[in-house]
Amino acid sequence: MDAGIEALQTWLNDVVTMGLGRLRQQQHEKFRDIQSRLVDAQVAGLVSYLDEFSSALYQSNWQMQSSFWIAKLQTAVHLWQNRQQLKPELYEEVKQLFGVNLPTDVWDNISAQMLHVYALGQVTQELVNTRGRYRRQWLWDSQNLRDYLLLDFEIPPYSNFGLTLPFQKQLALNAKLYPVVSQQRLRLEDNLMSFNDLSLTLVAPKGFENFDQAFTQYANGLKQYPLQLVRFFWLEQLRLVKQDKVIYLVDQDQKMCEIEIKQFVELWFLVGTEPFSAGVEWNGLQLKLVSIWQGGHFECL
Amino acid sequence: MSLSLSYSEFNQQLLLKLTLGQQFKQTIKVPSELQVYVPQQIDSSQDLLVLNQYWVLMQQAGYQAEGIPETLQKNIAEIDQIENEKQLDNQLVQILKWVVAQESPFLYQDWVIQIFKLAQLQQQVIPRYLVLKVLPLCRNPVLLASVLPEFAFQGDVTTRLDDAKRVWKYVKQQDAAPLIRQLQKSKSSEWSLLMSQLCGQLPNFIHQHIAEFWSQSIQRNHLQSHAESLVTYNMPVTQFEALYQHVKTLEPQNAATVSSNAALAFYLYYQDNALYNEVMALLRVCLNYDVQAKKVKYDINLDQDDALNDYGFFDREANLVESRKSLKTAYQSAQVEQAYQAFCSSSQGVLYLKRILIQLPLAYWLELFGAWEHLFLLHSQQKDSLWNAFIVCCYREQRHDLALWFYQHQVKWCEAVTVSSGNMFERELVFTLLDQEPATGLLLKQLESHYQNQDVEHFWLLFQRAKALHDVQNISEMAVVLLQHAYVNLDLQQDQKKFALLKEQAQWLILQAYPIDISSLQALFSISEWKQLLQFNHYKQKLIA
Numbered sequence A: 001m002d003a004g005i006e007a008l009q010t011w012l013n014d015v016v017t018m019g020l021g022r023l024r025q026q027q028h029e030k031f032r033d034i035q036s037r038l039v040d041a042q043v044a045g046l047v048s049y050l051d052e053f054s055s056a057l058y059q060s061n062w063q064m065q066s067s068f069w070i071a072k073l074q075t076a077v078h079l080w081q082n083r084q085q086l087k088p089e090l091y092e093e094v095k096q097l098f099g100v101n102l103p104t105d106v107w108d109n110i111s112a113q114m115l116h117v118y119a120l121g122q123v124t125q126e127l128v129n130t131r132g133r134y135r136r137q138w139l140w141d142s143q144n145l146r147d148y149l150l151l152d153f154e155i156p157p158y159s160n161f162g163l164t165l166p167f168q169k170q171l172a173l174n175a176k177l178y179p180v181v182s183q184q185r186l187r188l189e190d191n192l193m194s195f196n197d198l199s200l201t202l203v204a205p206k207g208f209e210n211f212d213q214a215f216t217q218y219a220n221g222l223k224q225y226p227l228q229l230v231r232f233f234w235l236e237q238l239r240l241v242k243q244d245k246v247i248y249l250v251d252q253d254q255k256m257c258e259i260e261i262k263q264f265v266e267l268w269f270l271v272g273t274e275p276f277s278a279g280v281e282w283n284g285l286q287l288k289l290v291s292i293w294q295g296g297h298f299e300c301l
Numbered sequence B: 001m002s003l004s005l006s007y008s009e010f011n012q013q014l015l016l017k018l019t020l021g022q023q024f025k026q027t028i029k030v031p032s033e034l035q036v037y038v039p040q041q042i043d044s045s046q047d048l049l050v051l052n053q054y055w056v057l058m059q060q061a062g063y064q065a066e067g068i069p070e071t072l073q074k075n076i077a078e079i080d081q082i083e084n085e086k087q088l089d090n091q092l093v094q095i096l097k098w099v100v101a102q103e104s105p106f107l108y109q110d111w112v113i114q115i116f117k118l119a120q121l122q123q124q125v126i127p128r129y130l131v132l133k134v135l136p137l138c139r140n141p142v143l144l145a146s147v148l149p150e151f152a153f154q155g156d157v158t159t160r161l162d163d164a165k166r167v168w169k170y171v172k173q174q175d176a177a178p179l180i181r182q183l184q185k186s187k188s189s190e191w192s193l194l195m196s197q198l199c200g201q202l203p204n205f206i207h208q209h210i211a212e213f214w215s216q217s218i219q220r221n222h223l224q225s226h227a228e229s230l231v232t233y234n235m236p237v238t239q240f241e242a243l244y245q246h247v248k249t250l251e252p253q254n255a256a257t258v259s260s261n262a263a264l265a266f267y268l269y270y271q272d273n274a275l276y277n278e279v280m281a282l283l284r285v286c287l288n289y290d291v292q293a294k295k296v297k298y299d300i301n302l303d304q305d306d307a308l309n310d311y312g313f314f315d316r317e318a319n320l321v322e323s324r325k326s327l328k329t330a331y332q333s334a335q336v337e338q339a340y341q342a343f344c345s346s347s348q349g350v351l352y353l354k355r356i357l358i359q360l361p362l363a364y365w366l367e368l369f370g371a372w373e374h375l376f377l378l379h380s381q382q383k384d385s386l387w388n389a390f391i392v393c394c395y396r397e398q399r400h401d402l403a404l405w406f407y408q409h410q411v412k413w414c415e416a417v418t419v420s421s422g423n424m425f426e427r428e429l430v431f432t433l434l435d436q437e438p439a440t441g442l443l444l445k446q447l448e449s450h451y452q453n454q455d456v457e458h459f460w461l462l463f464q465r466a467k468a469l470h471d472v473q474n475i476s477e478m479a480v481v482l483l484q485h486a487y488v489n490l491d492l493q494q495d496q497k498k499f500a501l502l503k504e505q506a507q508w509l510i511l512q513a514y515p516i517d518i519s520s521l522q523a524l525f526s527i528s529e530w531k532q533l534l535q536f537n538h539y540k541q542k543l544i545a
Helices: A002-018 A020-025 A027-040 A044-056 A062-081 A088-098 A104-109 A211-224 A264-271 B008-023 B045-061 B070-079 B090-101 B105-121 B128-137 B141-147 B150-154 B162-173 B177-185 B188-201 B203-221 B224-234 B241-249 B255-261 B264-269 B276-286 B302-311 B318-332 B336-345 B347-357 B362-369 B372-377 B380-396 B400-409 B424-432 B439-452 B456-465 B473-488 B496-512 B519-524 B527-544
Strands: A113-126 A133-141 A146-154 A170-177 A186-188 A231-243 A246-250 A255-258 A276-282 A287-294 A297-300 B287-290 B295-298
Touching (some): A002 A020, A002 A027, A044 A088, A062 A088, A062 B045, A113 A287, A133 A276, A146 A186, A211 A231, A231 A264, B150 B162, B188 B203, B203 B241, B241 B264, B264 B276, B276 B287, B372 B380, B372 B400, B380 B424, B400 B439, B473 B496
Antiparallel strands (some): A231 A246
């Protein structure tokens, strides 16, 4: 793995010496080469960062986005080079990011816990280099205002997505947390819960009152785990606003954030001019609307 | 809001350095906050990478939402006003939500329409979030205009609503201009569809505005033949006199103007125009009823055919064009008389005759036949076609009395389940005229007799067409019994088609007829469909109670 990381460091130095402008012109072979070297060195997990970087080069604000992904890659290199000084949970998280799987017996030593959460969103995306898809199911702990993640993969014909949790209801889940520093990703235990217990009355989950609470939580997460990528937030009392072709969500403090959304018209009809609660994904760069809840109506977008 | 705004000079320098690489020679001024992590002087590419790393981390950690500009704040406050609209009852909302969540919601279009009609009746609107999803399931802009919330028509965010919006503007804001413009622009098929919907559902619009666009749009779009069939099937002359008043002002000086106004039947029904007597004189020469042969005899030479064509008696429908060609061929034949007789007794000849008669007022029919009873004696060659034409004429003049008289004497013909010749649609127009006493009483008796005889087919045919009886409780009860009986006798392995038909009938009964206990129909539906239908039935029962 050291060889792979070393190659990546050299490659990054090379890129900034050359400049992103030139990289845009000859990116294909440049990326293919380093990606295969990472796979050979068993650091395949970072290949997806490189994919993100290469597609960032062609976004509208490409300079911003590219510098974001260069920083992520540099941080990964930096953490690996200083792995001796890392807390064990952080080291474990970095290893998993790089593509090292947890030994199965690790799970026996982790105790399951009961989590009271809402399933509030689901995002499915294509895998870049393999046929298949991955899925993020977002769970929200309404009491402690924090997110949990269920990540699974579908690679036909070998595997299908696992259980899809019912939206909108408060669930009591029996689950284990991955033994890493971010304490975000869950593994469901077999004796999940009994779906009969689902109460029929829908109580809207509590969430953050404004964006700044959410961003503060994200910043705290970065302190624990500088490579933290996507987090999910549930925010209350938002409104949808469009100005100069840019779409914003406005919170109760009259502060706004630009969101990424493909189908504005659909969303406009969904929420109208009235306030709504929403689930958003935040990766430190872009805010993505995942689900909304208004009155008795919930919808995952 | 990224920190890059507060550190914009630095941010710009850094991005430029990253973009241009070695070619960027300026010294980057590193903010003091970052000097803890990187040297003051950025020399190597490694320094640059680390600088960028910490700067991005700092931006992520320091990210904040931005304040909203005052103009936007005002906008939000303005929109805050709450609209006073009655929301669709929750039971129906639940059914709509179920429908749009199905894999093929199109299978449930009838449900949606029926729910919309209930909403319209109670002046309720559907929730905003369902608007775009139900839109493809309903092609009726008049219905949509009344059941969509005002919200849908306020913004200009989507063109998908345009049709309904034009109707809405007319209904709610008395602004007919957009609708008229659209009608003038539409292509023929769209024009026909929209016009027939407007005739049925907004007759006032036709009354008020027909003059503004009728002749214009017809001439511009070559819509004559569509307009003719619109008049024939959707605009009873007695109900749309405004159209006549308008076309009369166009002063039909000659035959050509009549046909380009596409309203021949109107000119012939009203007699106060210059052409009426000319046309009648022509017809009296051409047509007469032969009591002995029980046929309408017509003696039409090519000049007369031409004259009738000028008046607009013949449209461009392919079969009719063929008929007229055959007439011409007959006249070119060596034995003209024989060939002409052959033409008259051919189906093409009958179609030709029907096309002439269907335009004529019933007063003329009576003059031609001498007595109405002669209609029943018509030779089998002409019977089906001329009876169809007769019914269309009854509809145009809204002659409930004649329709009843005809139905009383020709029940079997009117209730034919399959029609070998002639137009089913024309034949069924008779039922639209049987909507008042004593006709409804007669239909009721007829239904009961079908029920006694377990004649499911005819029972359904009649029930579905007899709109006046849809809300009669004991007919619904009979229908359930018949359906149940048919289901018990069904061999499910063999009769998939019959099962589908039964299901369709049961669904129609639940959606459209008087709501009664329907539990015996459960076996025809899936569990989730049944849950929705029960809900719907329950809702209708509550509405009536």
